[in-house]
Amino acid sequence: MTKILLINAGSSSLKWQLVEMPAERVIAGGQVERLNLPGTIVKVEVGDKKTKETVETLDEVTAVNRVLKRMVTVGAVKSLDEIEAVGHRVVAGGTVFKQPIKLTPSGISQLKELSELAPLHNPLEVKCIELLAQRLAGVPQYAVFDSSYFHALPEKTAIYGIPYEWTTNYQIRRYGEHGISHAYLAQQAAHQLGRPLGELNLITLHLGSGASITAVKDGKPFDTSMGLTPVTGLIMGTRSGDVDPSLVPYLMKRLELETPDVVLHELNASSGLLGVSGVSSDMRDLHEAAKENPRAQLALDMFVNQVVKLVGAYYTEIGGADALVFAGGIGEKDPEIRQAVIARLGVLGIQIDPQLNKAGQPGALQTKDSACQVLLIPTNEELAMARDVQHLMAVAQN
Missing domain, CATH: 3.30.420.40 (ATPase, nucleotide binding domain)
Structure with a gap:
């Protein structure tokens, strides 16, 4: 069994789950709501036990640190060493990333270059990636992209009414967002x-x-x-x-x-x-x-x-x-x-x-x-991400 930490950092909230794969058993999970707003809400759930607290304003970095600390204090893990992989939801992969990847220094640099495609998300997600690379040194990290789902859009809805050369030369198209969620919702429906x-x-x-x-x-x-x-x-x-x-x-x-x-x-x-x-x-x-x-x-x-x-x-x-x-x-x-x-x-x-x-x-x-x-249908982007991470880990072992 492999314990995978899933981080889903949005524009105003940070959701997380610790999942045991391939059993798809959620060991613990939670959400930090109202990021960068007064009265940030921190929710943690382990089995039948749920806790909720309202604290001073948290940003994405302090939120991730609090999540790591809470996982230990609530007994989800005895130590952070039990975490064997981390999966991140990343909004914009552009035309560079059309499927989930294992993150490398060059991959992280490429994500930074795509920040203009998702200015509220990609920089935040890169911050989380870099922070967890420090806090969980040596633990492999993976990125699962929202934009991947929408590469299948037909051209008549994917491109804009601009000179076609702009579309092809500068990769200007409809990339979408929440693709992980929309794909999961369609399957569940x-x-x-x-x-x-x-x-x-x-x-x-x-x-x-x-x-x-x-x-x-x-x-x-x-x-x-x-x-x-x-x-x-x-x-x-x-x-x-x-x-x-x-x-x-x-x-x-x-x-x-x-x-x-x-x-x-x-x-x-x-x-x-x-x-x-x-x-x-x-x-x-x-x-x-x-x-x-x-x-x-x-x-x-x-x-x-x-x-x-x-x-x-x-x-x-x-x-x-x-x-x-x-x-x-x-x-x-x-x-x-x-x-x-x-x-x-x-x-x-x-x-x-x-x-x-x-x-x-x-x-x-x-x-x-x-x-x-x-x-x-409650969305479960974290479960969808866990399946992708598990697949990449299995491919790497074979």
Whole structure:
């Protein structure tokens, strides 16, 4: 048996699991929520024992250090020496990395060069990789890429309406994000529906601080909301989502800027739900603030509207869907958002059972006469990553 530590560092949270492979037994796991925000929440689960504490603001480095310390104090391992491999979720592999890899110094350098494709993620993930290389010296580390899943997109949805030479010369295309999650959700939906994945049309909604929606046609990714970088698509916690590209030079002129760096940073780090509401990037804060704050309610309304718009577009693009799949921190835990989205999709005949939705248990949430199924499937990127790491380790031994 091999103990593998999985690190899933997102833009506002860090999820982790310690998994025993090939048995796929989760020894321990947890999540650090509200990274870089006041009142960071640290959750740890070992068997039936769950702990939750709210601490001062943690960044990704202090969060990783706390996770390593907690694994020992809660008895997940007697010492960190028991960890035999580490797997990292990495958002952007570009055209350089089309499959999972074992990390080397040159590989890490290449990841740094791809940071502009995922400015909120790749630098953070490289920090975690370098920190764990120090803390777990000699333990092999692996990278599993979100973008790998979307290399299968058909060209008509993968590229932009720009000179084709730009596409080929500079590898400009839709790379997507949350590919590990979307692939897992599609597989789990097929299992739950009891049908071969290749026969299914699905719309998978990974809704969290980072949010993306993917259309799956005949079991394969057909379109996805994120593009060259994760700033595009839906309005998100701190990311703007789709904007007119002319906005960048316009603001550079108005703000008297010499480079686009400031505007691009603001679109990634100060926009989205945070920028519109002026309150928070966290959906829980917005629900509370919306009772008295019109801008907080506006942010919620914009999020729901954009989800509805994309689902409607994808529904027609792939010729109807067998199921909509909700996942992610918002998709799994926010019944108000699910209800609001499905209510707007009633024009397509999609309906949700209010009691099932409020209960929020994994499984089917639709009414009996709904035009397609509505599934709540908790994503498990860590398990998908563990399987990839286990495969690479097995190949190296043979």
